[in-house]
Amino acid sequence: MDYFVLGYYTLLIGASCLAAYYQQRPIFMLLFSITLVSFVMGIIGGKEALWTTTVVAASIGLAAGTSYGFREFLINISGRETQKMLRTAPLTASFGMFIIFTYAIMGIFAPVIAPYGEAEVIGGAFDPPDENMLLGADQLGRDMFSRIVYGARNTVGLALMATGAAFVMGAMAGMLAAVKGGWFDQLMGRTADVIMSVPSLIFALLLLSIFGTNLTVLVVIVAVIYAPRVFRLTRAVAGNVVVMDYIEAAKLRGEGTWYLIRKEILPNSTAPLIAEFGLEFCFVFLLLAGLSFLGLGIQPPTADWGSMVRENATLISFGEITPLIPAAAIALLTVAVNFVVDWMLYRSSGLKT
Template identity: 65%
Template sequence: MSLFVIVFYGLLIAVSCLTASYRRHDVFMATFSLTLICFLIGLIGGEPWLKRIAIGIGIFLAAGGIAYSFRKFLSLLLPRDAARLIRTAPLTASFGLFVILVYLVAAIFAPIIAPYGEADVIAGAYAPADEKMLLGGDQLGRDLFSRIIYGARNTVGIALLTTGIAFFVGSLLGLMAATLGGWVDQICGRIADTLMAIPQLIFALLLLSILGTNVVNLILVIALLYSPLVFRLARAVAGNIVVMDYIEAAKLRGEKTWYLIVREILPNATAPLVAEFGLRFCFVFLAISALSFLGLGIQPPTADWGSMVRDNSTLISFSQGTPLIPAAAIALLTVAVNFVVDWLLHISSGLKE
């Protein structure tokens, strides 16, 4: 039995004993269950599997420490009301906020952070990582780390702009349909039903094949496909608000439709719409990455995470994890946004812990 195995099991048992002595029964059950699982895995897979588990535990603990520290940092930095809200946020939400902040910094300051340009060829194809290239090179010899940084600006920026357009169009039409009713509601509803009945990815591939694969067409096509989903939610939320007494009172006062939407309905529908914006951003972000992977999204030489997975996918056959780096960047942002959205939904629902 190696020293690593002895230290690994010793730490697990020590943590189990400490949690039991301090009567933290939930933590004790989780830790001791993990000890038993690791014991069985060690018998089956040996030390290599235990090292993978140790790395996973280390990453999990590091993420928890970052989330706790970032929540404390925000609670000291923000004003009193916002700080009180941040202090009640779960660690998952604070971790999501930290990841989103890192992505925003990378996107805004990409030319400063990236050591090379996104299209600069500086080495041979699939060059290994060294002191010049932290993550190695891609299929053309471009610095993979620099392209990851620029990909944050391109992929996330385009997804954010597309979501904003889809959200503005869908929510505006949904609020108008609920407020006006009648033929406006019927026409908007039937158009939304028609668009929602068509498979989105196939429809996007068809439209981009006809219109061309430039950034403007990509943004407009994706926004067109996702605006009916936002319309449905906005229509449903506003439909429950327009029947309230204060809306009827505003109508009797002679208020115009635009006043009803902006001053009466929208403030009471903000919480679910904000949560929907976060969820819709995840779907748009994944759709753009999928289209880029298929070759109809963001076109080269512009750095994009979806196309980077496709271009370097041949390395998977040689047991190299280069294509997994942009894929991990996509997955991490999606998970982080969902963490924050879950927290916002919990706040808007008014539930207490």
């Protein structure tokens, strides 16, 4: 038997036994699950499958260690109340916060991090990676690494703008509908139903074909498409708040609509609205990436992850993973935001300890 295989199973079984002896049930379950998976993978794929399993397990361990370290770093630089909240955060939420932090650094300091400009041609079409181009060149000879770094600023930044606009429109309409009631509430509700009845991608393609594809139009269209979703949630949350006694007391004091929204309803609706912002960002981010992939989103030569997948898709036929890198960047950010949102929803649900 190969020494690597023998040492591999010896290490896993020994570590599992130690975890069981010291009654570390989560660690034991993880290690023994890896042992069982490795056993099956070894029978099917041999030594190469064990190497793959080792790399995957090491990557998961590295991610878990990084998440734990980042959580401890945030705890040490935060105030007392925030420290108490962060100590209860699972490693998945810490991993999500670390990825979001990394993307934010890439977007803010893109000109410093990227070795070349986003539209600068420095080589031939589809040149392989070398000492000058970490990920090789695209179809025009531009540095892929630089374009991915700039794509963090352009793609994520545009998604944040569109999500913010949708959130402001939908949240304000929802709180106004809850306070006003009557015909205004019915009108806003039916308008939201009409917009939501049309699939978002088809609606976006239709409006972009009519009004063009400049960035301002893109932000407005995406905001209009996703504002009804925010309206529905905000109306439901604010509807539970406006029936409270302190709202009636404020009305009897003669307080106006803006005061009720700003001082009474919004502070009592913050937690679910913040979680909804994260979910809406994921939807908007994926929609913008899809539109760019179809050619109706962010236009060349501006770096955008969706269009980068389309432009370099021919490399997949030659066994190259270059087009998968911007796709992986899109997927990683979406998963990271969902990890953080899941934790926030758990906290706001009243299940926290």
